[in-house]
Amino acid sequence: xxxxxxxxxDVVLLAGxxxxxxQDRPARALLAILAEQGLVGAPMSLVxxxxxxxxxxWDDLARHPGEAHRLxxxxxxxxxxxxxxxxxxxxDSLTPLCNLYxxxxxxxxxxxxxxxxxxALLRRLGTDTAGLPIxxxxxxxxxxxxxxxxxxxxxGGEVGALGIAVFDSARDAIAHVLxxxxxxxxxxxxxxVPELTAGTARCLAVSAPARMEGVYAGVPTWREExxxxxxxxxxxxxxxxxxSPEQSAFWEEALxxxxxxxxxxxxxxxxxxxxTFLTGEALRGFLREEDAxxxxxxxxxxxxxxxxxx
Numbered sequence: 001x002x003x004x005x006x007x008x009x010d011v012v013l014l015a016g017x018x019x020x021x022x023q024d025r026p027a028r029a030l031l032a033i034l035a036e037q038g039l040v041g042a043p044m045s046l047v048x049x050x051x052x053x054x055x056x057x058w059d060d061l062a063r064h065p066g067e068a069h070r071l072x073x074x075x076x077x078x079x080x081x082x083x084x085x086x087x088x089x090x091x092d093s094l095t096p097l098c099n100l101y102x103x104x105x106x107x108x109x110x111x112x113x114x115x116x117x118x119x120a121l122l123r124r125l126g127t128d129t130a131g132l133p134i135x136x137x138x139x140x141x142x143x144x145x146x147x148x149x150x151x152x153x154x155x156g157g158e159v160g161a162l163g164i165a166v167f168d169s170a171r172d173a174i175a176h177v178l179x180x181x182x183x184x185x186x187x188x189x190x191x192x193v194p195e196l197t198a199g200t201a202r203c204l205a206v207s208a209p210a211r212m213e214g215v216y217a218g219v220p221t222w223r224e225e226x227x228x229x230x231x232x233x234x235x236x237x238x239x240x241x242x243x244s245p246e247q248s249a250f251w252e253e254a255l256x257x258x259x260x261x262x263x264x265x266x267x268x269x270x271x272x273x274x275x276t277f278l279t280g281e282a283l284r285g286f287l288r289e290e291d292a293x294x295x296x297x298x299x300x301x302x303x304x305x306x307x308x309x310x
Contacts, residue, residue: 005247007069011070013031013073017168025190054139057073070239071239079091091291100234100237103273107203108196110180110200125151130161130162136165136173137173141303143232144186151229159301174195196215197215205222207231213272
């Protein structure tokens with residue numbers, strides 16, 4: 001670990017979703033490993049600030065420039081929020097520290113759903129777009145929404161007619177489906193594992209590049225179903241603006257060490273996460289590319305509502 005700077009007091013890690021949500025899960029896993037391996041040398045705690053797909057947590061960071069004891073989980077919504085005019089906060093006005101992983105999407109229904117398979121879902125999206133109630137997390141215009149729009153366009157449906165209920169947590173979106181309020185859920189693959197295991201939900205397809213393992217072993221990819229769709233949100237760690245090079249270096253090294261061991265590898269496998277760890281200029285280049293491609297996708301799919309604020 002670098003000796004140029006070390007934490008001098010308690011550290012807070014923010015998650016922009018409720019407990020059990022897509023940003024909460026990596027936060028808890030990281031905190032456990034950082035503590036177990038003694039990589040920080042100061043107490044760390046988790047604070048959940050849900051809302052706007054993580055936007056409320058990132059706004060909190062923006063109010064604490066130079067505060068290296070306050071970090072947050074990062075996700076693609078930081079890009080889509082700005083592209084859609086939901087937020088004026090740009091990712092590069094904060095300090096990205098690392099990318100952790102990418103998780104692909106599961107398209108789930110109730111076991112007794114009349115949507116029997118992926119082909120049936122495509123038919124429904126093409127012929128009855130507005131009549132299909134859908135639940136997703138965590139924000140309009142996020143990776144889940146873009147993937148759903150891609151499928152709808154492929155099926156010949158009207159993207160603007162999609163009937164979507166948005167939740168701060170994938171767990172809430174799943175509950176909405178199971179309660180019968182939505183017919184389809186589009187959520188990260190880790191989220192419905194308990195329901196898929198128990199048989200209270202059924203997965204039609206996943207947006208992974210190849211077949212997944214565990215409860216997803218028998219589930220086709222969208223590519224197998226004739227749709228060129230590989231998609232899913234990434235998660236990272238981001239800090240406030242104004243961190244010194246020494247502070248950024250400390251956190252990059254701590255996060256690299258935490259994700260290099262067997263405990264993190266086991267977490268990746270258990271959660272169906274794909275390792276996409278990046279730091280430094282490689283991370284910033286990745287975020288620049290993601291920002292441009294997401295803006296293009298939102299515009300092409302009719303989801304871009306206004307130009308990003310200057």
